[in-house]
Amino acid sequence: MPALLPQPGLLPQRALLLPLLLLLLLLPVLIVCCICNQTSFVALLTPEVDQHLTTLGLIHVVQLGHMPVDHTLVQGLALFWRPETHTFHFPHVGEMTVSLEDVAFLYGLPVVTGRVVTGRCDFDYIDLLSTALPRDTSQEEVENCFREKERTKKHCVKFTKLRKIWKDVVLDDEDQIERYTRAFVLELFGCTLFPDATGDSIAGFYLDLLRDLRTTPSQGVYNWGAATLAALYRGLDTAAINNSAKIGAPWLLLQLWSYARLTLCRPTITDDFSDWGVPSIDSCAPYGRRWTTRHRSKKYEGPGIASGMDYARDVLMKIRPEHVVWTILE
Structure with missing residues (x-):
């Protein structure tokens, strides 16, 4: 599945440059990329929890580990995004987009088959959240897990409160393990898959899927x-339509896509990852792990060049076909 839609050269350069120049004349899109650290939950993973994550199809994305989002790169990429086509418009390449193939390789998530992620949102959220908390949690403690101003809206659960309740809890039976797994997956959703604009909470209705x-x-x-x-x-x-400043989205996925597909604005890898995919993709960590291991980060500063988002934008403007990795697996 190619990353380009369509192939380079099929779109007239003039047709690409006009909307691009108009876009760059606008005020820059300043995105606050919200992502949290899930190390407190990862430290408590057990083989039993791993088995549940495998059953849910989430075990590979957990293996990514933690990586800070490069706000500069994400903001630079957002300048080239066109909501009409859901693609990035690069002057010398054409249209590129993040595909389902990229999600499968970088995150290790199921993309071809499976049930649609949808459902209801009219629940008794106290009872629903109780399924992700220790058995002896009081109703007052459950209520305190919700963001105070939104208990009557999305019923967003705060990660700090969730971690505090699970701190020092012993996973001594299957029921407690399942409860902990729900809490872990809920934070995984809010940190990596479906972050909201706060970066420290997640809508409680996701628990219905668990x-x-x-x-x-x-x-x-x-x-x-x-x-x-x-x-x-x-x-x-x-980001493109509303010029919003604080947006919740899986920005880490976009960052890993840029590292994997574009040879510019990517860090220098210090760990060997040449055996990825051997003997099969399912037997190894997701390809995104290549970029979350130790590496030397790209510096967005230096003599004679712009800094920050301006530098990322200028570099992305220069991308040509030879700077694109067309196929992750040869």
């Missing part, structure tokens, strides 16, 4: 990959 942790793949794993890609498109559309 009621049955013993669902086998034959019964239908959710298509997390397609939902994550849709969340990224929505975030980029919002």
Whole structure:
């Protein structure tokens, strides 16, 4: 599945440059990329929790580890995004976009088959959140997990409160393990797959998708990959249309896509990742792990060049076909 739509050279250069120049004349899109650190939950992972994550189709994305979002790069890429086509318009290359193939390789999420990530939002959220908290949690503690101003709206759950409740809790039986797994996955959604604009909370209705942790793949794993890609498109559309300053979206996916597909604005890898995909893709960590391992970050400063987002924009303007990695797997 190619990353370009269409192939370079099929669109007239003049047709590309006009909307691009008009776009760059506007005020820059200043995006505050919201992402949190999930190390407190990862430290408590057990083989039993890993098994539940495997059943849910989420085990590979957990293996990415933690990586800070490069705000400069994300803001620079957002300048080239066109919501009409859901593609980036680069002057010397044409249109490029993040595809389902990229999500599968970079995050290791299911993208082809699975149930649609959708459902209701009219729940008793106290009861729903209780399924992701220790058994002996009081109703007052459950209520305190919600963001105070939004208890009657999206019922967003704060990660800091969630971590505090689970601190020092012993996972001594299957019921407690399942409860902890729901809390872990809820934070995974809010940190990596479906971040909101706050960066420290997640809508509670996602817990409805985690009621049955013993669902086998034959019964239908959710298509997390397609939902994550849709969340990224929505975030980029919002940035392009509304010029919003604080947007929730899986920006880490966009950053990893840029590192994997574009040879400019990428860090220098210090760890060997040449054996990725051997013997099969399913047997190894997702390709995005290549960029979350140790590396030397790109510096957006230096003599005679602009800094920050201006530098990222200027570099992206110079991208040509030889700077594009067309196929991750040869």
